Amino acid sequence: MARKQGSHSDITGPKVREAALRLIARHGYAAVSMRQIAAEVGVQAGALYNYTPDKQSLLFDLMHDHMSALLAAWSNVDTAGPALLRLQAFTGFHIRFHLPRADQVFVSYMELRNLNPENFAVIESLRHRYEDALEDILRAGEAEGVFAVADTRVTTMAVIAMLTGLSNWYRHDGRLETDVIEAIYWDLVRKAVTA
Amino acid sequence: MARKQGSHSDITGPKVREAALRLIARHGYAAVSMRQIAAEVGVQAGALYNYTPDKQSLLFDLMHDHMSALLAAWSNVDTAGPALLRLQAFTGFHIRFHLPRADQVFVSYMELRNLNPENFAVIESLRHRYEDALEDILRAGEAEGVFAVADTRVTTMAVIAMLTGLSNWYRHDGRLETDVIEAIYWDLVRKAVTA
DNA sequence: CATTTAACTGAACGCCTGTTCATTTGCCAA
DNA sequence: TTGGCAAATGAACAGGCGTTCAGTTAAATG
Structure with missing residues (x-):
């Protein structure tokens, strides 16, 4: 499967930023991986690069x-x-x-x-x-x-x-x-x- | 080669801690690798495990x-x-x-x-x-x-x-x-x- | 309903990670 | 001078890293 139901950049974009903010605040920038952020959002790591x-x-x-x-x-x-x-x-x-x-x-x-x-x-x-x-x-x-x-x-x-x-x-x-x-x-x- | 000239735990031990402190203060714990600390001390990464x-x-x-x-x-x-x-x-x-x-x-x-x-x-x-x-x-x-x-x-x-x-x-x-x-x-x- | 396009997957890239360990070296004591 | 031990090496381990991209799918458009 690729694109998921209900997915949209207006939704995923903010979610990426929210997840990144929360995780980085918690664990620090260097300690947080793109894969962790992606998992929090509910996508694969590659998808993040549509937003940053x-x-x-x-x-x-x-x-x-x-x-x-x-x-x-x-x-x-x-x-x-x-x-x-x-x-x-x-x-x-x-x-x-x-x-x-x-x-x-x-x-x-x-x-x-x-x-x-x-x-x-x-x-x-x-x-x-x-x-x-x-x-x-x-x-x-x-x-x-x-x-x-x-x-x-x-x-x-x-x-x-x-x-x-x-x-x-x-x-x-x-x-x-x-x-x-x-x-x-x-x-x-x-x-x-x-x- | 293995052991280096003049090496001694009384010297290397403090150097490890000084290097770690300086590097972690500069770049953060997660961003600093054991290999970087070792390089700063002038030894290989494995040698650090004699001290921590x-x-x-x-x-x-x-x-x-x-x-x-x-x-x-x-x-x-x-x-x-x-x-x-x-x-x-x-x-x-x-x-x-x-x-x-x-x-x-x-x-x-x-x-x-x-x-x-x-x-x-x-x-x-x-x-x-x-x-x-x-x-x-x-x-x-x-x-x-x-x-x-x-x-x-x-x-x-x-x-x-x-x-x-x-x-x-x-x-x-x-x-x-x-x-x-x-x-x-x-x-x-x-x-x-x-x- | 057909086509285009935006969104995402999943695999791959080369490189780096913390840690272990057999081996080698150099210093110190007998 | 010789043995023993402390202090390193350097290779290896399994796994994670950021990033790219061809391919796939759902939504939007006409």
């Missing part, structure tokens, strides 16, 4: 889509107003965007070293743009006099690490709702940077 | 040694006195211990999913003990009334993520000396948790 030119592109696309979606979503958040409100918006946005996307976050932060140099440069520049969004807010707050940090760039990295680290241990069936988490982290971030 | 029963044990030993060294070093730090001083000691210790060990940190935090279940449980419990050290300090500070955090466990995880994230971007040839970094992070941590 190669394994590397599959990883890159997953990471690129995540970063693009992140930046697109952030661009829809209101960034006017006083720095304190902007920082609160950033903190809340970051948590609400990342918490439901544990697999994407995991892959995007753990598999950087498995990107080839060109792909790495692309992802790195997207990540940099996101970091800069936070850094801009911190600088604005310093200009306003409401923030006081020893080093703006270091603080940017520290805050992002703190927020992103959340994805490594947060469990949706755990003790704390998203709203509560958001409040706790906003408390920490606000106190850490305000004058 | 298998590849999995090699990874586990690297991570176990790192966590053991971390806990041993922490146990030598004075943990008496007021909570604020203890927290400062923890922050400084964490940074000074981790900054010169970028490869170990990378491997210990990125390769957890490549440990088999038994090995994972061991490493996880060591990590937990380290987290608890910080949590104890935070609770002591709350009892003293000098700290005020919304949730102690979440704050513990947030602070550790912030501190550990430093290893992901810090460069020894960069703009900032260790002392400066330490001061910046202490400023952030102190403000975030104090009442």
Whole structure:
């Protein structure tokens, strides 16, 4: 047999990406084979090459889509107003965007070293743009006099690490709702940077 | 030819572990082959099995040694006195211990999913003990009334993520000396948790 | 209903994987 | 100087890897 009942690229395509994301998040890019991904989808390995030119592109696309979606979503958040409100918006946005996307976050932060140099440069520049969004807010707050940090760039990295680290241990069936988490982290971030 | 000039287990053993650590930190456990490690050491792949029963044990030993060294070093730090001083000691210790060990940190935090279940449980419990050290300090500070955090466990995880994230971007040839970094992070941590 | 086309199979390609082991070599102690 | 042992070699094992492609089948088109 060859083509299966009900098969269609609009169905199989997304399934390939979902399976790849889940498996790579679980076991890592190098540890997951194209045959494993294919088995998860329910096809033979060769069929995957209708949807990606190669394994590397599959990883890159997953990471690129995540970063693009992140930046697109952030661009829809209101960034006017006083720095304190902007920082609160950033903190809340970051948590609400990342918490439901544990697999994407995991892959995007753990598999950087498995990107080839060109792909790495692309992802790195997207990540940099996101970091800069936070850094801009911190600088604005310093200009306003409401923030006081020893080093703006270091603080940017520290805050992002703190927020992103959340994805490594947060469990949706755990003790704390998203709203509560958001409040706790906003408390920490606000106190850490305000004058 | 077989045995090489000057070869000795006291020399080759450490070299195997150093090569494995460097390569795994760079490319990931699954992406590094025993033959690559052997080539780095300057022996054939079979010779590695004089120093490790298998590849999995090699990874586990690297991570176990790192966590053991971390806990041993922490146990030598004075943990008496007021909570604020203890927290400062923890922050400084964490940074000074981790900054010169970028490869170990990378491997210990990125390769957890490549440990088999038994090995994972061991490493996880060591990590937990380290987290608890910080949590104890935070609770002591709350009892003293000098700290005020919304949730102690979440704050513990947030602070550790912030501190550990430093290893992901810090460069020894960069703009900032260790002392400066330490001061910046202490400023952030102190403000975030104090009442 | 006939034809085209998109989707998939299954086998094959050359190469790499972790691990084992008989064999060889070089160092050290007697 | 000679034996014993530690420390390697290098070939082999069975299996998995990413990727390609001629052939087959189901769905879409006219």
